[in-house]
Structures are given as structure tokens and as C-alpha cells.
Amino acid sequence: MTIEKLSTNTVFGGEHIRFKHRSSTLACDMIFAVFLPSKAKTTPVPVLYWLSGLTCTDENFMQKAGAQQYAEKHGIAIVAPDTSPRGEDIANDPSYDLGQGAGFYVNATQPPWQAHYQMYSYVTEELPQLVEQHLPVSNKKAISGHSMGGHGALTIALKNKDMFTSISAFSPIVNPINCPWGQKAFTHYLGAHCGIWEAHDTCELMRACDNTLPCLIDQGLDDEFLKEQLLTERLTDIVKEKQLDVTIRMQPGYDHSYYFIASFIEEHVAFHAKYLAQ
């Protein structure tokens, strides 16, 4: 597996690098972004994986969240993949919530999606292998994300507890099997049988487990998608009922934008730093 360096920028004393590689999992070229703190010049650093939301690429989080200053402070790398396979010859849909930019971090089983839309395997297998092979990082990993990427971070970590030290999410889609975004994507990618969907639903995964990884979730109370798509209250009820180690903070005034993420990313990076250091 080879990777090609597309560009680098110095930021907060560390390095932001965009890489391109041929993904065997997704059967297309993919771009991902990395922030390497200056500490990585002398010692392997742990990695925070960031999964972005609908319509995003590797760039949104790196440009808008301001996370690099905290990753530099704690000596943590950040890896931000794209949100789906990309390319002219790859299945797509004109709507923003299906197809390219909307991979939902599952392995599609249905045509025309299954040939390329294998984001679950890409994020859990190919990407970390590539990162650990080519970059000065340790095998310690945490995971976070926003909206569709919050769903991705939560479901991927809950299904791979040995792989990550900690989970966090901003404005995650916690119950996709019961919201329009999730139902649309899962019908297309996984088929109409909703029993299969539960394996990619944070509420269902939390309901079925007795303990989670340390988990921090921030949700804006003025989020325009809260009531119809994100359904945070349903997770709050499950966490309470099962007394799980999950902190869910409802933040007054904040919406679904990167302004919200920027406002609290310092605390999320510090949260993960604590567990990555153990």
C-alpha cells in the first residue's frame, strides 16, 4: 500500500498533510487528511480519528474546527477520511444525503452501492493499517465525529471496543433506524429489511451492551435537526436506564454547524488525550 502526499501546511507548530491513495476496499482513489503534532518528529503519537458529516470531505474539519492547537498541545495526531468513495464512475445520487458524501460508515450490500460503498471496512481496517504503516503513530486510537460522522464514530467504536480507547461525538445521528436520513441510507445501502439495520444504530448497540468505552457526546439545543433526525433523547433514556458511562451534554443556543464543533473541540481532544495516555 502506497500513499502520495498532495500538500502540506504548517499549523500550530505541527503539520497538516493531505494524502491520496488507491483504496482496495472502496475500489477507488481516496484522499485523507492528517494532522501530525510536532511531538511526532521524535516519538510515535496516538491517533484521533475524525469522521465527518453529510456532504463533507477530509477538508471541513481540518479547516473549520480549530482542533490542531489542542492536538499539538496533547501530542495527538488527527486523521480525517473522506465521507464516501468518490469518482465519476462511482454510484451516486443527486440528493445530499445519499451516495457520494453520504457513505454512512456501513458496508453496502445492495446494488448499485455495494461495489464501492464499504466505508465501515475502510475506516476500521484499511485506513488505520495505512496510517500505521506510513506515519509516525502508535496503535493507540480514539474516535470522534459529527452528525453522520458522530453516528459513524459511535457505531464503529461500539462494534470494535478493543480498537479504541474512547469515543466522542458532536450532534450524532443516534437512532438512524428511526429517522429519515438513516432510513433512506440504510434502505439503499443495506436493503429494506430493517432487522439488519440495528447493527449500525447507536441506540440499539447501547441497549444491547453492558458497558461502553468512555464516551462524551455534545448536542446543541438549537440544532435544526435535533427533533427529526438526531433523536438524542432516545439515547439519553437508554444511557440512564442502563447506567452506561456516557456523558451527553445538551448545549443551549448551539446549532448543527462547525461553529458548535469549534466551541467544544478543546474539551473533546482533552477527553480523548486522557484515555490515549493510559
Added chain:
Amino acid sequence: MTIEKLSTNTVFGGEHIRFKHRSSTLACDMIFAVFLPSKAKTTPVPVLYWLSGLTCTDENFMQKAGAQQYAEKHGIAIVAPDTSPRGEDIANDPSYDLGQGAGFYVNATQPPWQAHYQMYSYVTEELPQLVEQHLPVSNKKAISGHSMGGHGALTIALKNKDMFTSISAFSPIVNPINCPWGQKAFTHYLGAHCGIWEAHDTCELMRACDNTLPCLIDQGLDDEFLKEQLLTERLTDIVKEKQLDVTIRMQPGYDHSYYFIASFIEEHVAFHAKYLAQ
């Protein structure tokens, strides 16, 4: 003068607001962005004006610089105007460095530009009047900007020393009369007689003055435009020769991007806060 609120986002405990208004100076509708710190709810706050670079709108700085956290900390508002008049019926050019998105903060005297391209008057008169009329701000003002906006901040403040407490700039075009970007824009906007251009050239203004406002300039040494367009060394020589109170910091490794701005904006906001509080 009325303004229309287009959108608001809570960010770092303060408020990011986009306003639209009819500009009499530019003879078109204009959008500008404001960050109001929470302190503005109880007392008028000073304002840092931010002038963006080529191709930017009001959005780039607000989304990518992460300045709001420091403005919130110091109790300072930020106002970010667009970089030119905008509209289908307004003179334009297919190139990125002329016309819409490239107003260069001068008042055009030449056709077809002079009907709308009056950014100098917009930034020094109409915009601050509008802001002070409609928003909970004091009349204390500082100014900063990036690249073409760094040129704008420096030249506008040097020509209006009573208006501002302090100036700063990232990667400014300090000698536009001697670089391709400046020569192209000034020829179109101000005419071919370069004697007139000197009134909008930081090097010429600094050469002609005995004292400046407190001034901080950051310039990346890996900036791809440093040698051909920005010409920072020429300003360094003048500042040294005239012993002016201007700090120019050459920052190893940094380029022309917002990653550079984000890395040092904390220090710029703190720099202005010191003078705005006096």
C-alpha cells in the same frame, strides 16, 4: 440605513451574525459578518475590523480563523465585510485577482469599475457608521486583515490614524505598486498613472510618516507569494531605516493559508485588545 439579519450561530458563548444591507457607497446589496462576544449583552464593546484577501467573502475568516474564542475572552466584537461589491449587474473579470472578490480597498476612478468599486469609503465610512448605529459596540476600533486585506488594513489605518487604535496584518501585500497583483488592480481601478497609486501603498505610506499606530505583522517564510507579490522585505527595510513602531515577524514553515492565520490569531487579538482597552 437598515440592516437585515440573515443568520445567527452561537459560537464560543458569543454570537456570529450575518447581515445584509443596501450599500449607498457601493450601490449594491452587501453582506457582512459580525461576532458579538457575550459581554456585548451588557456593555458596548470595541470592534476589530477584519479585511479578507482575494476571492474571499465575509465567511472565510469567521469559519476558518478560530478568532471568536479570543474575541470572546477579551470582550471584542469582530466585523468582517465582503472583499468587493457583488452582483450580476456589477463589473467583473474572469480572473481571480480583479473585479468581484478583489476590491483592493480603494475607490475606483476608472470605468467600468468606478460605479461600484468604492471599498475604501465603504470600509472607512459607511460600514462603521452602520455597525455603530445598529450594534452594541463602542467607537473604539482596530483593524487587521490577510494578504489583499492586510494591504487594506495597513493602508486604511495609516491614512486614518485617528480612527483606529492599532493595526495588524497576516501576509500583507505591502508594496502593491511594485507587484503584479497590485499593478494589475491599480491600473484597472485607479488608472495607469502610478503616481496616484502611492496613496494606497504601505511601503510608500510608511516611508512618508514619522510614526505609525502600534502595528504587528506576521509573514510565513514558506508563503508561495512572498517573493513575487508580498515583498515583505521592502517594508522591513523602511521600518528599520525610519525606526517605526512596527513588529514584523517572519514565521518559519508557514504558508499563505488560513492555517497560518489560525496559528497566530490569538496573539493578534491580544495585541489589539491591549490598545482597545486603553
